[in-house]
């Protein structure tokens with residue numbers, strides 16, 4: 001199918017034609033996507049659309065990790081699953097959805113929750129991920145994943161949602177320069193202390209929007225690492241700013257982009273006095289257990 | 302399955318539990334969604350996620366109209382379709398996706414493009430729609446659908462996208478009060494005159510975000526018509542403002558909400574001198590033909 | 603001695619539920635009675651004492667902003683502006699965002 | 706006689722492609738040489754004559770904003786502000802949005 005002279009399989013020129021037309025993507029961008037390996041942690045309300053749109057865009061390899069199985073009460077927002085896959089592992093259900101949409105995408109699945117015992121193995125040893133998506137539903141896992149991503153040099157596209165609201169940040173981007181999850185949220189919340197721990201309602205398309213935005217940001221990160229394109233956007237040259245996008249959708253739809261502090265010198269994982277290391281993770285620091293009810297989530301928000 | 306004393310089928314309390322928890326939805330909102338009939342015009346990049354999320358949320362009846370069939374080059378952004386449904390009508394493919402996600406949703410399909418000959422029949426005579434989503438890919442159809450919605454008293458949740466950008470407005474809301482598509486864009490563009498006619502690239506999740514936002518706005522409109530809920534949000538009492546949400550996702554993700562003029566006295570369909578009526582539509586005014594290359598779209602953006 | 607300031611107060615991420623469901627509101631903060639400076643430290647305590655309707659622990663711990671809440675002054679992290687020592691000006695936007703964890 | 710004004714110029718919906726891919730930029734508009742008022746009508750013509758790099762017809766028709774372009778002054782439809790007669794002030798945001806039709 002592939003002529004040796006073509007940088008992409010012939011069929012890809014048709015399949016991705018509308019995306020290849022974008023000067024910011026083009027052939028180098030599409031090749032970067034095809035070569036990219038993206039790990040998606042959590043196949044719930046965020047991971048469902050993020051996975052589908054990254055598969056659609058032609059990301060070559062997707063890794064899916066989640067220990068939950070599909071329940072009927074997931075289906076109002078977790079659109080990668082379906083009624084006839086209730087009871088299956090979410091990663092298997094999502095893999096089936098990816099295969100239906102784009103059979104050219106390679107999928108690897110882990111039928112387990114991310115935890116201190118597997119995080120370094122999954123993030124680093126079993127596959128060389130170019131990017132990680134934090135689509136989890138639990139604060140402990142968010143801290144753990146971010147810590148491990150800093151230690152293994154991965155950028156994380158992180159999102160979350162509850163009720164009518166959502167939050168999105170790209171962490172550790174560029175690798176070693178951008179703030180991590182702890183730089184943004186330095187104080188680990190304790191169980192019961194923060195609005196949002198425990199049971200809260202959620203509107204399906206609210207978490208959906210955040211997951212689709214993760215796919216946009218993921219594609220931009222991957223494509224930005226491709227060889228330079230012909231057209232470079234002219235933008236005011238300013239100091240690199242780190243931002244969080246906030247969605248508030250009730251009563252009126254409102255997005256805002258807020259400016260973050262950046263990397264924090266006092267951060268225990270990327271600051272000057274590092275107290276979180278591969279070793280503290282592997283020996284299972286109980287800090288992750290304390291936060292908001294501990295690891296792992298069985299609620300399946 | 303339904304006990305006579307329960308306002309919703311028993312299974313719905315579990316299935317929609319996370320959404321029922323929202324005080325702005327609750328039982329009255331869920332009943333409103335169940336009783337609602339929503340017409341989705343266009344099953345492409347916008348209609349795909351909008352349909353899935355409305356089905357997930359438990360909208361009782363979805364109407365789908367589109368004359369196109371699924372092509373492989375659609376799949377990078379039209380996530381309701383799949384490789385094994387290439388060649389099927391998009392409405393049939395989307396109906397299959399809805400059935401997989403939520404078999405309780407009734408679906409009606411029209412395997413045709415919306416045009417002057419069918420618009421009043423589909424919008425009014427064949428079903429009593431509570432709301433219409435403009436997910437089309439063609440300016441002529443956008444004007445035609447908006448005109449017919451004003452004449453038949455329907456609110457339209459309208460979105461569009463191209464390249465890295467998107468636009469969203471809720472039109473004719475409240476019915477008879479809010480601006481229509483012509484009030485916002487009074488001058489119909491001619492073929493070739495506007496950036497965006499003809500071939501332009503599009504990133505899948507960019508159009509995806511706009512479609513998911515349509516689902517949020519649609520749910521809010523439907524639920525707002527339910528009997529008043531217990532909890533009412535306290536907001537500053539201000540004059541009703543009409544807004545458009547703009548997305549610009551490259552190089553940095555930026556949303557903004559801009560204030561529209563509102564209803565325009567000179568609008569030919571909802572202003573003081575109405576020159577667009579049921580009759581001019583039914584006799585096929587050729588204005589719709591001129592705009593941006595005419596009706597119907599065969600490009601399948 | 604400080605003068606009162608009128609700011610736009612905004613809550614997001616669920617914090618509005620302990621502030622009587624305010625999403626956005628113009629509020630005039632009176633000058634401290636003890637003649638001290640009207641700074642963000644004072645504003646936080648003033649809000650907790652006067653506008654908060656729900657569980658105080660959701661907003662402050664010992665009169666300090668509690669972990670898991672981001673404070674933004676004109677859409678920038680308040681640590682960029684001097685944190686508790688920043689003296690708000692008329693027209694400033696003060697946004698309090700609670701971390702969300704759902705996914 | 707008018708003085709120059711410094712505004713933030715923004716383009717969206719594809720219009721940036723005829724303005725050298727500017728998404729957002731601070732620009733100082735000089736006062737009209739003929740001593741006329743520096744109003745939005747003048748600004749539109751000035752931009753078309755000086756900043757536009759692509760197809761002029763994409764932006765103006767006979768020096769007037771062309772159909773399918775929404776002009777927003779500080780995020781509000783310019784018709785709320787007086788349209789071509791509005792006289793921009795320093796710091797104003799002028800946003801030009803082209804209709805999008807894709808879906």
Ligand SMILES: [Zn+2]
Pocket residue numbers: 179180181182183184263264267268269270271
């Ligand atoms: Zn850090």
Ligand SMILES: [Zn+2]
Pocket residue numbers: 480481482483484564565568569570571572
């Ligand atoms: Zn009108």
